[in-house]
Amino acid sequence: MNQEVFPGRFTAGLDRDVTVFLIGMRANRWWKIGTVMRVAAAMPRMLRYLATTPDAGMLGYHQWLGRTTVLVSYWRSPEHLMRFAANRDAPHLGPWRDFMKTVAGTGSVGVWHETYVIPASGVEAVYNGMPVFGLAKATAHVPVEHGLNTARQRWAHAGGAARGARAAN
Structure with a gap:
């Protein structure tokens, strides 16, 4: 593991x-x-x-x-x-x-x-100094980039922004 x-x-x-x-x-x-x-x-x-x-x-x-x-x-x-x-x-x-x-x-x-x-549009998650864990382990573990720094930003971009970051990896 x-x-x-x-x-x-x-x-x-x-x-x-x-x-x-x-x-x-x-x-x-x-x-x-x-x-x-x-x-x-x-x-x-x-x-x-x-x-x-x-x-x-x-x-x-x-x-x-x-x-x-x-x-x-x-x-x-x-x-x-x-x-x-x-x-x-x-x-x-x-x-x-x-x-x-x-x-x-x-x-x-x-x-x-x-x-x-x-729903993919209803997810906000952050992992700081962690092994790959939780929903990120089950789906995709993507770095927090510009525009996703705060919980409010992640909520506003839920689904779409994280998918964009995933596609870039």
Whole structure:
């Protein structure tokens, strides 16, 4: 995993809308560690599948672990996300059905998700002294150039200015 830090300021270059999917789980009863681990073990298999199946539509992700886990993922479209979730050959449907049958309603483990469709014209992002991260990692990592120095300027030029910077690279 490349963690090279890029000095200076960068933004994300989008050439289309992006679907942002937040998902996680919460260990409510730590003494049920076997159940917690069984639920948690499903996500790495899904991420390996998505990393090796670009047609599934996931553009990238970041994950944080703790009592409540958070995975932020970026998708080409909500249709790609829903198609993955319902695909009998992908590693999501089986674990989801198992969770609903054996864990849901017990209070041992909670799961959650939120989905947002973000228009390319509605994005403002800046990364300063960071490795390639977030939306810039999922789309394009472009330097902040003249006219994109402030959040107000990036909002005013959202989508168009970042695409122009991307095309120049």
